Amino acid sequence: MRYARILVEGRELDITIDAQDKITTQEGQSIDLPLDSDQITWLPPVKEPGTIFALGLNYADHATELNFAPPKEPLVFIKHANTLTGHKQTSYRPDNIEYQHYECELVAVIGKQGKNIKREDALDYVAGYTVCNDFAIRDYLENYYRPNLRVKSRDSLLPMGPWIVDVADVPNANNLRLTTTVNGKITQDGSTKDMIFDVPFLIEYLSKIMTLNPGDMIATGTPHGVADMQPGDTVVCSIESICDLETRIVSEQEYYGKNY
């Protein structure tokens, strides 16, 4: 089963999507629309987003691409709900920058509170998996709490979804093909098998430090193959058996409108 949140005709709906792509609301009403319908606005799939943990340099080939040795301990940073947006929504490119890249990532959504969780029990605490695009603005990197909030905490720069797939429906999250296309051309092609620290490891690690809560998310990092994005580009981040997440890049002025 898959879980999502959508807007249809102004109504915000918590839905399930079955294997035949049939949409049913939480109240049991069926919504007779195909998943690619223009009448659906996709919201970020976690209804009450908590702490978003994101991993840096968690694929050896990407670490090398950025001229870093692969880490011996997870490089974790935190994001909040202001960064979230849904499938087929827009993310913005800040004015006057040289390099903004996407990062296609597998996300584990926490479903149960826990602390000091053992690796072998970790998946009991996962509600499901989704996909995010953890954009970075490389121009803003500074060597203080790097990657700093100016790089990684901007509005709209963490599209997520369109849906969460039950953990039971993903027997092996450690062997999923992960691809990104920009304007239809493949620019990133990797596998979650190359992740350095996998989801069970990360849950054990983080829960030794702090309590994890339902609605927390762990974005597990991206492999080799990042590229610059420009307004007008469409980027699709896909993970096999999970979902395809589409985002259109707009200018800062277009995104902020009257607040620009």
Next chain:
Amino acid sequence: MTATLLVNSKLVCVALNDKAQLKALDATFNQAPYNKPPTQPVLYYKPRNTWSVDTAEVEWAKDFDGKDVPTMVVGASLGVVIGKETCRVKPEEALSFVGGYTVVADYSLPEENYYRPDIKGKCLDTSAPVGPSLVAADKIAQPDALSVTIKVNGELKSTFDLSQMQRSVAELISIISNIMTLQAGEVIAVGFAGERVALAKGDKVEAAIAGIGTLNNTLGGI
């Protein structure tokens, strides 16, 4: 948790906002891995598992082997509580977006370096009491004229005049709101004395700002 949390959805803290601390670390910050002093405010989050309240016990942290850590430290800051949606505001209008002021205490492991996000040090459960209450913004004409003190077991350990901050409250609201849109109830801890105060298990800590309030918390672990 018996009292209502003051924080809604986000607690942003500003590190390295003490001019004297920046000066003292200047040589360090010109070496690897920093290579140059920060050009922007150095920000970190205290996530929701850290949020706590006045009078609550602060858990004594454990290391990865499950043993009590040898030392914890505390810093205290003015907490700026956002009053309404704050998106890309200018410094000269920034204070009009403040709903009120409070006190934030940041309990953590000692700050050993600033190069990578300090998840192990800063994200400990119950390590960010905020309170004791919210003082309306119109009662505080000049937030940058306030002074933050920390007493441990009744003894004064730290005094930080906010006039010694590298960036003012208004500048910080402006800069942060150009990174992220802030919502009502979100809190910015604008600056801590560079020298954090070392603590032992069972210590009673008073983090106080005259005119705002005193946050009383006790360390656990006994």
